[in-house]
Amino acid sequence: MKRIRIDKIIVDGSCRAEALVVDHKISFFGEVDPRTGRTVEGYYIGGKALIFPGTRGSTVGTYIIYGLKYYGHAPACMIVYDAEPILIAGAVLADIPLFMVRKEYEELVGHVKNEKQTIILHGHGEEVLMIEQGKTCCSGRNRWSRQD
Amino acid sequence: MYLTREQERILAGEEGWVKAKALKVIVRVGEALGADRLVKIRHAHVSGISYTNIGEPGLKFLEELASSGAETAVYTTSNPTCVDLTGESSLIDYSYLEQQLLVNKALEKMRVKPTYTCLPYMLRAPAPHEHLAWGESNAVAMANSFYGARTNREGGPIALLASITGYIYDAGLHKIEERTARVMIRFYDQLDDLTASLLGLWIGETVNNIPLLELTPRPSIHEIKLLLASAAATGSHALVVIRGVTPPRTYGEDIVDKISLRREDLLKNYRDYLWSGGDYDLAYIGCPHLSGAEMLRIMQSLEKWLWKTRGKMILSIPPIVSSVFARELEILKKKGIEVIVGTCPVVTRFKYKPGLVVTNSGKAFFYLRRLHKLDVYLASIEDIIGAKY
Numbered sequence: 001m002k003r004i005r006i007d008k009i010i011v012d013g014s015c016r017a018e019a020l021v022v023d024h025k026i027s028f029f030g031e032v033d034p035r036t037g038r039t040v041e042g043y044y045i046g047g048k049a050l051i052f053p054g055t056r057g058s059t060v061g062t063y064i065i066y067g068l069k070y071y072g073h074a075p076a077c078m079i080v081y082d083a084e085p086i087l088i089a090g091a092v093l094a095d096i097p098l099f100m101v102r103k104e105y106e107e108l109v110g111h112v113k114n115e116k117q118t119i120i121l122h123g124h125g126e127e128v129l130m131i132e133q134g135k136t137c138c139s140g141r142n143r144w145s146r147q148d
Numbered sequence: 149m150y151l152t153r154e155q156e157r158i159l160a161g162e163e164g165w166v167k168a169k170a171l172k173v174i175v176r177v178g179e180a181l182g183a184d185r186l187v188k189i190r191h192a193h194v195s196g197i198s199y200t201n202i203g204e205p206g207l208k209f210l211e212e213l214a215s216s217g218a219e220t221a222v223y224t225t226s227n228p229t230c231v232d233l234t235g236e237s238s239l240i241d242y243s244y245l246e247q248q249l250l251v252n253k254a255l256e257k258m259r260v261k262p263t264y265t266c267l268p269y270m271l272r273a274p275a276p277h278e279h280l281a282w283g284e285s286n287a288v289a290m291a292n293s294f295y296g297a298r299t300n301r302e303g304g305p306i307a308l309l310a311s312i313t314g315y316i317y318d319a320g321l322h323k324i325e326e327r328t329a330r331v332m333i334r335f336y337d338q339l340d341d342l343t344a345s346l347l348g349l350w351i352g353e354t355v356n357n358i359p360l361l362e363l364t365p366r367p368s369i370h371e372i373k374l375l376l377a378s379a380a381a382t383g384s385h386a387l388v389v390i391r392g393v394t395p396p397r398t399y400g401e402d403i404v405d406k407i408s409l410r411r412e413d414l415l416k417n418y419r420d421y422l423w424s425g426g427d428y429d430l431a432y433i434g435c436p437h438l439s440g441a442e443m444l445r446i447m448q449s450l451e452k453w454l455w456k457t458r459g460k461m462i463l464s465i466p467p468i469v470s471s472v473f474a475r476e477l478e479i480l481k482k483k484g485i486e487v488i489v490g491t492c493p494v495v496t497r498f499k500y501k502p503g504l505v506v507t508n509s510g511k512a513f514f515y516l517r518r519l520h521k522l523d524v525y526l527a528s529i530e531d532i533i534g535a536k537y
Contacts, residue, residue: 008180010176010179010180011176029201034204034205035204058196058201058303059195059196059283059302059303059304059305059306060196060201060202060203060206060303060304061303062303062304062305062306063196063202063203063205063206063209063305064205066205066208066209067203067204067205067206067208067209068205070205070208070209071205083180085177085180085181085302085303085306086303088173088176088177088180089173089176089177089303089305089306089309090305092169092172092173092176093169093173093209093305
């Protein structure tokens with residue numbers, strides 16, 4: 001099992017979910033539909049361990065992240081290189097675990113892209129993300145993905 | 149981050165879970181920005197309340213906050229919404245009236261003042277060194293640059309959460325050492341509303357550091373308003389130091405670059421975007437919102453030109469101006485000049501897409517082109533109203 005160091009835990013929580021990489025900074029306002037949980041490219045981010053460089057654009061993004069939770073399409077956790085106030089506020093309000101990964105960000109992204117079906121695991125309070133290949137059990141909330 | 153006992157108490161939920169959660173957001177964001185403490189704010193200004201911008205998720209969030217008993221801990225004002233409060237606009241779409249009223253209801257339940265204007269400083273002038281949590285880029289630039297108060301450019305949600313807790317993180321422009329001007333810009337021609345907008349647009353596009361402006365002769369607040377709003381639109385300037393205007397000791401100086409600029413340079417640089425006269429479909433004046441004095445000045449010019457305009461003219465003002473100047477509004481209406489209240493074209497949707505638009509505001513120019521994809525040109529109020537035929 002591979003391990004990736006977290007540089008900063010911004011919102012702590014447990015996570016066990018399939019990894020999804022978005023290669024660019026996300027403007028949640030305009031690029032993510034909170035009612036469907038889909039990005040403009042068509043990715044479904046609900047229940048995923050969403051890996052992306054950070055956010056940009058309108059501060060309405062905070063409401064969209066909150067909206068994802070409200071409509072039941074919140075990511076299981078978010079892993080970013082950079083965390084802006086828009087994203088932090090949204091993650092705290094919606095109780096979505098948010099981790100900043102700096103030194104090993106490229107390594108994490110590379111791994112997810114090269115391997116099939118990467119699962120990200122994080123236990124509340126731990127400084128590392130664990131990575132394994134395969135399917136999550138039960139494709140939804142289970143005792144590992146429950147929010148603390 | 150160092151927290152006082154009172155802040156610890158709030159975080160522990162002793163004043164309710166909503167306040168605890170709001171403070172948690174402020175603390176987490178502050179930590180990420182490197183703040184080591186929180187500061188007390190005196191005034192919060194909440195932007196991002198237009199339903200056409202925040203949509204259903206924004207409304208749901210505000211409603212949940214309000215129904216959980218959240219209340220502002222400090223004086224809190226609100227930005228324009230997406231509906232015109234006169235209900236008579238020919239341009240502004242009313243389809244979202246009902247939803248906007250729900251947003252307003254939630255805000256008012258939390259004791260946010262129904263000011264609906266981008267001029268919070270007109271309702272309560274900030275004092276030098278005072279900490280604020282303001283959204284709305286033009287207001288933030290005025291607070292820091294004209295009043296010498298301290299605020300970062302906050303998003304709507306953070307400004308509201310700061311208002312509920314009474315605190316904001318001590319980072320960025322809250323710290324005196326982050327308020328150091330690095331680029332000196334000298335402009336020695338008389339500024340009018342057009343050149344103020346152009347200078348603002350130019351600063352926003354070209355200068356990355358905090359600028360120090362030397363303007364002779366000293367401009368009035370009317371020009372400064374347009375200049376700062378434009379600079380905050382094209383750049384993300386939250387502080388533009390203006391020598392002789394920005395209160396002393398509210399900023400530092402460490403000049404690494406000096407630029408001199410003339411009126412001709414600005415006119416040349418933006419020549420493709422200057423109105424060349426003739427008819428227009430829409431003339432828009434009031435971004436940022438007009439003060440009472442500004443509205444009266446426009447009325448005088450209109451009167452001088454016998455109220456003849458070259459197309460439809462729309463002015464936008466805060467609700468407070470509309471209540472004080474009700475008689476003037478009647479005259480404007482009779483003369484065919486439309487006045488919209490508590491909204492602005494930047495944060496709303498239109499009933500139709502106007503053709504050629506002229507404005508004296510660099511900020512309106514920038515956003516109407518970008519957000520509404522309109523064909524917008526710049527001109528001074530005097531030229532829009534009369535002289536150019």
